[in-house]
Amino acid sequence: MIRTPFRAAVHASCAAALLAIAAAPAARAQDQPIAVPRAESRDTWFADGQRAVRDARKLKPNVRKAKNVILFVGDGMGISTVTAARILEAQRRQTPASGEENQLSFETFPYVALSKTYQANQQTSDSAPTMTAMVTGVKTEEGVLSIDQSVVHNDHTSANAGNRLKTILEMCEEKGMSTGVVSTARITHATPAACYAHTPARDWESDKDVATFSPAAAAAGFPDIARQLVEFDVGDGLEVAFGGGRSKFLPSAAADPEDDGRTGERQDGRNLTTEWTDRFGEGSSFVFDRDGFDAIDPADATHVLGLFERSHMEYEADRAGDAGGEPSLTEMTEKAVRILQKNRKGFFLHVESGRIDHAHHAGNAYRALTDAIELANAVRKAAELTNPADTLIIVTADHSHVFTIAGYPTRGNPILGKVRGNLDGGVVNPNFDTDLLGLPYTTLGYQNGPGYTGASNAQAAGIKAFPHAPSSYTGIASGRPDLTAVDTKLPGFMQEAAVPLGSETHAGEDVAIYATGPSAHLFQGVVEQNVIFHVMADALRLKFGAGK
Amino acid sequence: MGRIFRTIAAAAAVAASACSPGPQAGQGTGGQGGMAARGRPAADVAADVAEPSGGAPAEAAGLAATAVGAPSRFTWPDRAAADVAFKWSVKRRVGGAAEPRCRWFWYMWRSERRVETLESHGNSGEAWIRDSSGAITGYERHFHVERKTIEYVPGDLAAVGTSADWTRLASVVDPSALGRGLVLSGRAEFGGEPVEVWSGESGGVALEVGWCPGRQLPVRITRTKGEESLEMELRDARQASGAPWSRPKSDRYERTDFADIGDRTTDPFFRRLIASGGVLGSICSH
Ligand SMILES: [Zn+2]
Numbered sequence: 001m002i003r004t005p006f007r008a009a010v011h012a013s014c015a016a017a018l019l020a021i022a023a024a025p026a027a028r029a030q031d032q033p034i035a036v037p038r039a040e041s042r043d044t045w046f047a048d049g050q051r052a053v054r055d056a057r058k059l060k061p062n063v064r065k066a067k068n069v070i071l072f073v074g075d076g077m078g079i080s081t082v083t084a085a086r087i088l089e090a091q092r093r094q095t096p097a098s099g100e101e102n103q104l105s106f107e108t109f110p111y112v113a114l115s116k117t118y119q120a121n122q123q124t125s126d127s128a129p130t131m132t133a134m135v136t137g138v139k140t141e142e143g144v145l146s147i148d149q150s151v152v153h154n155d156h157t158s159a160n161a162g163n164r165l166k167t168i169l170e171m172c173e174e175k176g177m178s179t180g181v182v183s184t185a186r187i188t189h190a191t192p193a194a195c196y197a198h199t200p201a202r203d204w205e206s207d208k209d210v211a212t213f214s215p216a217a218a219a220a221g222f223p224d225i226a227r228q229l230v231e232f233d234v235g236d237g238l239e240v241a242f243g244g245g246r247s248k249f250l251p252s253a254a255a256d257p258e259d260d261g262r263t264g265e266r267q268d269g270r271n272l273t274t275e276w277t278d279r280f281g282e283g284s285s286f287v288f289d290r291d292g293f294d295a296i297d298p299a300d301a302t303h304v305l306g307l308f309e310r311s312h313m314e315y316e317a318d319r320a321g322d323a324g325g326e327p328s329l330t331e332m333t334e335k336a337v338r339i340l341q342k343n344r345k346g347f348f349l350h351v352e353s354g355r356i357d358h359a360h361h362a363g364n365a366y367r368a369l370t371d372a373i374e375l376a377n378a379v380r381k382a383a384e385l386t387n388p389a390d391t392l393i394i395v396t397a398d399h400s401h402v403f404t405i406a407g408y409p410t411r412g413n414p415i416l417g418k419v420r421g422n423l424d425g426g427v428v429n430p431n432f433d434t435d436l437l438g439l440p441y442t443t444l445g446y447q448n449g450p451g452y453t454g455a456s457n458a459q460a461a462g463i464k465a466f467p468h469a470p471s472s473y474t475g476i477a478s479g480r481p482d483l484t485a486v487d488t489k490l491p492g493f494m495q496e497a498a499v500p501l502g503s504e505t506h507a508g509e510d511v512a513i514y515a516t517g518p519s520a521h522l523f524q525g526v527v528e529q530n531v532i533f534h535v536m537a538d539a540l541r542l543k544f545g546a547g548k
Numbered sequence: 549m550g551r552i553f554r555t556i557a558a559a560a561a562v563a564a565s566a567c568s569p570g571p572q573a574g575q576g577t578g579g580q581g582g583m584a585a586r587g588r589p590a591a592d593v594a595a596d597v598a599e600p601s602g603g604a605p606a607e608a609a610g611l612a613a614t615a616v617g618a619p620s621r622f623t624w625p626d627r628a629a630a631d632v633a634f635k636w637s638v639k640r641r642v643g644g645a646a647e648p649r650c651r652w653f654w655y656m657w658r659s660e661r662r663v664e665t666l667e668s669h670g671n672s673g674e675a676w677i678r679d680s681s682g683a684i685t686g687y688e689r690h691f692h693v694e695r696k697t698i699e700y701v702p703g704d705l706a707a708v709g710t711s712a713d714w715t716r717l718a719s720v721v722d723p724s725a726l727g728r729g730l731v732l733s734g735r736a737e738f739g740g741e742p743v744e745v746w747s748g749e750s751g752g753v754a755l756e757v758g759w760c761p762g763r764q765l766p767v768r769i770t771r772t773k774g775e776e777s778l779e780m781e782l783r784d785a786r787q788a789s790g791a792p793w794s795r796p797k798s799d800r801y802e803r804t805d806f807a808d809i810g811d812r813t814t815d816p817f818f819r820r821l822i823a824s825g826g827v828l829g830s831i832c833s834h
Contacts, residue, residue, distance in 0.1 A: 126811055143814045153814060190811070203812070212802045260679040261661065265803075311701065311805045318703040361810030362707045450708075491706060502822040503810035 031487075033412040033420065033428055037090075037097040059110050059521075066518035066539035067346035067390040069168070070337075070382050071134065071532070072106070073191055074375050075127055076357030076368070078400025079512055082107070084365070084444060085372035087415040092373075098412030104373070105380035106395040106514040113523035114510040115532065117399045120149040124508035127357070128202040130398035130529055131194035135350070136165035137533035145190060145225075146198045154201045156217035168533055169195040171542050172348035173235025178340040179347060180238060182332045184313040184371070185354025186245025188225040191398060195350050196238060197228040206248040207268045224248070230272045230279070230305075237280065237303060240339050240349070242332040244309035246288060249273050256310055257288050258324040276305045290325030298338035306332070315355050315367045316374040317491055329353055329371075333378040337385045346390075346540075351378060360401040361503045363451040363494040365444045366416060368403070383516070392517035392539045394532060400507040402447035407433060409443050416489040419443050432484070439480050442488050444495050449504025451497035453481050618739040618782075624763065625787045631659040633791035634765070635784040641777045654780065656720065657788055657795050663717045666692075666796060673796060676717045684712050690798045694817055697801040704806045719764045726759060738767040738782070 038044070074081070086107065087099030119129035121141045129140045132147075140149045146165045152158040169179045181192040188197075188205035204210045204217070205225045211218035223231065226248040232238055246256065249272035250264020266272070273286040283302030287293050296304055308326040313319075319326060327335070333351050340347035353375035359367035379395055386393070407419035410428045418440040419433040432440035445451075480496070487493070497504065513532060515523050519539035523531075537544075625632050634656045639648035653668035661680075666673035671693045677686040687700040705711065716722045726746045734745035738760055747756040758768035767782040788795065804812065812818035 126813060201814075203815075259685065261677070309701075311699075312703075312807055314703050315707065318706055321702070355807070358807040358810070359707055361807070362704070364707045367707050492708070494708065505810070505822075 031414060031417050031420070031432075031489075033410050034091050034096045034098050034414065036101070036411060037095075056110075061521035062389065062518045064389065064518045065541050066392045066536075068340075068348070068386060069172075069392045069536050069539060070349045070351065070386070070394070071168075071536065072351045072353075072375065072379055072382075072393070072395040073131065073134070074353045074356050074372055074395070074397045075185065075191055076360050076399060076401045076506065077353070077372055077375070077397035077511070078403060078507060078509065080403050080405050081356060081360070081368060081372050081397075081401065082512065084403075084405055084415050085369045085376070088369045089373045089376065091412075091414060099415065100411060104376035105383065106376060106393075109393070109395070109514040109516040109520070111515045111520040111523045113513045113515075114526040115396055115513050115529045116510055116526065117397075117529050118508065119529075124506050125399050126202075126506065127190040127398045128194065131191045132165065133528075133530035134396070134398070134532040135167045135169065135195050137530050137537065138165050139528070139530050140165070143202050144200055145194045145202055147200060151200045154214055154217075156200060156214060156220055156222040159198065159200045159222075164198050167195050168536050168540075168542075169238075169348055169350065170234045171537070172346075172540070173237075175540075175542075176235065176343075176345045177347050178239045178343035178345075179235070180240030180336045180340050180349045181243070181352075182240065182329070182336050182349065183243040183352040183354045184316075184329055185243060185352060185358075186248065186312055187229065187241050187243030187307065188245045188248050189243075189312075189352075189354060191352045191354060192241075192243060192350060193225045193229075196232050197225045199225060199228070205245065206265055207270075208252075208265045209248075211267065226266075226272055227270075230276050239302065239343075239347075240304050240336045242304070242306040242308075242327075242336060243354075244307060244311055244313040246273075246307035247310040249305075249307060259310055262310060273305060273307070276303070279303075288324065290327060293327045293331070293335070296335060296339075298335060298342070301339050304339060312355060312358065315359060315371060317367045317370040328377075329374050330378040330381045334381050334385065337382055341385070348536075348540075349382075351382070353378070357401070357506075360403055360446075361449070361505075363446055363449040363497060363504050364492075365403065365495050366489070366491045366493065368401075369416075388517050390518065392519055392536065393515065394520075394523075394536070395514040396532065397511035400509050400511050402449070402505055402507045404445050404447065405443055406445055407441065407443055409433075413443065414489055415443060416493075417443065418483060418488055435480065437480060440483050441480070442483065442495055446495055446497040446504050447507075448499035448501045449497040450500075450502060451494045451504075452500035453496055617736070618767070619784075622739045622782075622784065624739050624741060625785055629787040631657065631788040633657050633786050633788040633793065633795070634782060635791075635793060636780050637783045639779045639781075641779070643775045648779075653783075655793060658718055659788070663714075664795060664798075666690075673798070675798070676712060676714075678714055682714065684714060687712070688798070690796060690801065691817075692796050692798070695801045696817060697798050697803045698806055698809065699803055700806045715764075719766075721757065721759070721766050721769070723759070723761075723764065726757060730755065730757065739785075743767055 082104065086102045086104045089104060090097040090099035090102035117125050117130055119125045119133065119139050119141065122129065126142055128143050128145050132145060133139045136146055138148055140147065141151070141153060143153045144151055146167055147159050148163045148165055150163045172179050181187060181195050183189060183192040185191065186205065190202040193202065201213055203213050207218065207224045207227070210222060210224050226245070229238070229241060247265045250256065251266045251269045251271055252263050253269065254264045254271060256262040256264065277284045277286055280303035283300055285296060285301065285304050287296060287304070287306045288308060293306055313326055314322050316328065319328060329351070336349055340349055353371050356368045356371045359371060379393065383393060408421045409419045410422050413420050419442070421429050421433045423429050435441055510526065513523050519535050522535045522538060636654045637651060638654055639651045642649045655666045655668070657664045662675055662677050664673060664675040671691055673690040673692065675688045675690070676684060678684045685702065687705060689698045730746035730748040732744055733747040736743045736745055736758065738758065741760050741762045744759045744761060745756060746759060749755070752773055754772040756770045757766055760767050765782070769780045771778045809818050809821065
């Protein structure tokens with residue numbers, strides 16, 4: 001796929017390869033609706049409704065003090081993502097089910113509220129202020145981590161002790177609890193970083209980044225996020241940090257331990273992975289691959305740093321292909337809980353599914369939903385390992401994405417497939433539903449992003465081929481691509497987008513909060529996102545001094 | 549005629565935009581045209597992929613032998629050279645004029661683990677990287693004016709629906725595509741190396757490729773449609789360390805993971821890229 005001036009004679013396009021596969025007859029058979037897993041009738045619906053009310057009546061608020069708190073964040077996991085993921089999870093089972101009736105693990109939690117995700121200066125937000133709101137109780141500005149809105153983005157001189165916000169993780173460390181952060185993104189990425197770092201720019205992940213984005217901050221020695229993690233001095237430091245982002249911790253002179261020919265990126269010569277083990281001594285470790293991860297014995301481990309990729313970890317859909325092998329979010333969550341559980345004073349753990357967001361930005365629902373399902377697996381595992389009587393588990397998102405579930409597909413229609421509705425008389429349409437151009441369309445789509453099919457200066461209207469690098473679009477002049485023979489359920493398929501943008505965007509509507517355990521009942525109605533902190537603080541009986 | 553013509557057809561927009569000044573900061577690379585699927589419904593393209601090789605018109609065959617020739621003093625670098633730099637001239641002609649409407653250079657550096665390209669009048673280049681096992685482990689887009697690199701890991705490439713084949717990357721054209729879409733219409737020599745001339749015509753687009761099997765590289769590609777022709781000729785090939793043109797120092801640029809671009813909304817460069825569809829965009833949209 002080298003870009004010759006011609007773009008000629010160059011390689012089979014991904015689109016062509018995709019379409020060649022899609023044309024196989026088997027793909028068509030897979031587009032059939034999937035059966036409902038039980039016989040349904042007026043009686044079953046009615047009984048289910050009654051049972052739900054009975055169950056709700058039995059709910060008793062858990063007003064005990066929480067010993068442990070686990071905060072799960074699906075980055076970009078809006079409600080449409082949850083709905084689509086629940087359907088896909090069931091449709092992927094060994095015995096596939098229609099899916100609409102399915103519940104992801106956290107959807108069985110008894111308490112749900114809606115979270116308003118706007119921030120101090122953003123209608124639609126990014127992960128930095130949203131996570132700051134969740135872990136400090138205070139909304140702040142775009143791109144800022146755990147400093148209040150008096151700070152100026154990217155200006156280190158505006159960050160000081162006065163506008164620094166203490167995080168729930170820091171408060172737990174002060175109480176002698178154990179703490180951890182787990183993410184499939186870089187562990188220095190905005191969401192996990194808001195728990196332990198304070199910086200006026202989320203992009204200052206390594207010293208090289210600080211120098212790039214703010215030479216003045218670099219000259220002043222403002223600590224980068226990776227350094228803040230390793231030097232974190234509240235309590236006895238974090239016990240667990242699992243994720244990606246290894247290059248932020250390794251010097252540029254050091255060869256990467258997993259990726260042949262690659263190095264770290266730090267310019268200060270510091271190897272923060274060895275500083276971690278030097279600092280914490282016996283019982284501490286740094287691991288970077290599956291073997292190292294498997295070798296961690298939670299019974300002995302005290303402080304564990306696991307960085308499984310140079311940058312973000314793999315999408316769950318691609319994880320099996322990773323060179324060094326890497327643990328799943330579920331496995332990292334289990335290991336983290338087992339390590340942290342040793343502290344009789346309890347623990348705080350934040351777990352982020354960081355790549356739902358990335359896959360949505362890329363316009364690829366397959367990977368976004370696969371990661372959301374894996375988040376549900378991780379939540380299930382955490383719930384199994386803990387006691388709901390003493391552990392508050394919260395599952396939420398930092399913000400949504402412009403991801404939609406459209407049309408009138410019949411029950412059990414493949415959620416990644418094309419819309420096939422019901423005809424008059426209730427029978428399933430043997431053909432796909434079509435738009436006014438006579439063309440089928442997918443159930444899932446994006447309001448904006450790279451899936452736009454209009455003509456650009458580089459490619460004509462319709463299906464685009466990698467690498468498509470337009471500098472302008474001229475708009476849709478002749479309809480949409482014909483998806484009839486395209487298997488839209490394949491991992492590489494990108495859903496269509498209405499507005500052409502190079503990267504699909506976050507969305508501004510509310511996201512859900514699912515909760516179980518002590519104080520979970522305090523999630524009621526529509527709340528500001530920073531209320532999440534205050535519920536956790538209530539559960540832990542945290543007291544706030546003047547410094548807050 | 550098969551895929552190769554569809555890909556050439558996709559180059560039309562490229563040829564046009566290639567004459568314009570290099571793209572401005574944040575405007576993407578401009579004119580890095582599309583491939584097989586250009587302007588055609590999905591089912592049609594799918595059929596193309598499976599189409600057996602077609603025949604070329606007789607008149608195309610006769611052109612070849614005289615069209616391929618190395619510049620004077622051209623010499624191929626030692627076959628054992630580990631890192632080779634190539635330079636092609638690119639000319640766009642309109643209306644059969646002897647003087648090209650515009651011309652520029654296109655560079656490629658090819659080594660065991662890396663293939664990198666650069667468009668002389670543009671702002672951008674790219675590189676593909678593989679590891680010692682042969683697995684492709686990275687793809688980079690370079691914005692030389694802004695000194696920024698965007699890195700794609702294999703998962704990013706998969707998310708946007710693509711895979712790459714090293715043979716195709718290192719050879720500029722897919723050698724196996726030649727026989728499927730074109731016919732062998734002549735033989736020539738280029739700097740002492742035998743060259744096969746493949747040609748054909750489809751949908752009003754004539755294509756001719758001078759292919760050097762010994763170096764696994766095209767020495768000349770000509771595409772003609774109506775009044776307009778685009779011609780790419782190998783002008784120089786050197787051991788990289790001795791080439792008078794140097795590889796950009798892209799390893800010193802600010803590096804950004806492709807997956808992060810959607811969240812880089814406070815950076816003006818990326819904000820413009822997102823809005824323009826630029827590099828990240830629609831990597832393989834459907
Ligand atoms: Zn995002």
